[in-house]
Amino acid sequence: MTGKITALDLPPAGDLSEPTRAYFAKCEEKLGMVPNVLQAYAFDEKKLRAFTDMYNDLMLGQSGLTKLEREMIAVAVSSVNHCYYCLTAHGAAVRQLSGDPKLGEMMVMNYRAADLSPRQKAMLDFAVKLTETPDRIEEADRQGLRAAGFSDRDIWDLASTAAFFNMSNRMAAAVDMRPNDEYHAMAR
Numbered sequence: 793m794t795g796k797i798t799a800l801d802l803p804p805a806g807d808l809s810e811p812t813r814a815y816f817a818k819c820e821e822k823l824g825m826v827p828n829v830l831q832a833y834a835f836d837e838k839k840l841r842a843f844t845d846m847y848n849d850l851m852l853g854q855s856g857l858t859k860l861e862r863e864m865i866a867v868a869v870s871s872v873n874h875c876y877y878c879l880t881a882h883g884a885a886v887r888q889l890s891g892d893p894k895l896g897e898m899m900v901m902n903y904r905a906a907d908l909s910p911r912q913k914a915m916l917d918f919a920v921k922l923t924e925t926p927d928r929i930e931e932a933d934r935q936g937l938r939a940a941g942f943s944d945r946d947i948w949d950l951a952s953t954a955a956f957f958n959m960s961n962r963m964a965a966a967v968d969m970r971p972n973d974e975y976h977a978m979a980r
Contacts, residue, residue, distance in 0.1 A: 797828045799968035802835035812837055815844065825972050827881065829960075832969055850953050856946040857953070860889040861915060865953045867899040868916045872923045875961035880971035882957075887979035896979070914940035918947075919954040 808816070812834070819826045833840035851862050863885040870878035879900050887896030898906040903916050914937055922929060937947050963969070 797970055798832050802832075804831070804834040805837055808834065809837060812840065823974075825974050828970060828972050829877065829881070829964070832967065846956060850949070850956050855949045856943055857915075857949050860886065861912065862949075862953050863889055864899060864903070864912065864916060865919045865950060866957045867896075868903045868919050869923050869954050869957040870961055871900060871903065872920055873958065873961035873965070875957075875964050877964040877969045877971045878957060878961055880975045884975040884978040891979075893980050911940045911942070915942070915950055918950060922951060922954045923958055 816826045816830065819830065830840065830844065833843050851859070851866075855862070857865075863882050866878060866882040867886055870882060883896045883900045886899050887893045890896065895906055903920075904913075908916070918929075918933055918937055921933065934944075934947055937950070938944075942950065
């Protein structure tokens with residue numbers, strides 16, 4: 793699949809709208825690239841907008857979870873799901889936000905190998921349980937998060953982030969989405 797973003801032949805919509813062009817320009821400015829996931833969704837601007845609105849709300853919006861914690865959730869979930877795209881992109885984000893390349897690698901391989909705070913471990917244990925056995929989530933799991941310092945709103949945000957990346961991992965797998973090469977060298 794050399795050179796392709798996905799295994800599907802879905803060319804971008806004809807002329808991208810001004811807001812989409814501006815969003816892509818902002819990506820170029822801040823990241824030095826337009827992430828392939830955005831280019832993959834660009835065949836349908838309505839789908840792209842829905843994806844980016846949800847992503848930006850979950851990952852950048854107001855929350856009791858830090859940006860690093862949200863990226864850690866993305867990586868832990870993506871590790872369970874073996875999502876090459878998200879492990880590459882969000883592993884780079886963990887490296888950048890933490891300033892610790894080793895943490896990014898440990899998160900990709902097995903978050904349990906990392907030197908995590910009790911709060912972070914509880915958060916990731918919950919995200920992984922929600923990924924692997926969602927039918928087994930019970931009140932004791934939520935109570936464990938509260939005991940680790942999470943508010944009910946934080947639990948909502950944690951679950952929403954884990955759920956979003958489970959969806960994203962499945963889409964990436966279904967279409968064989970490939971990460972931008974630039975992610976591999978970031979924050980190393």
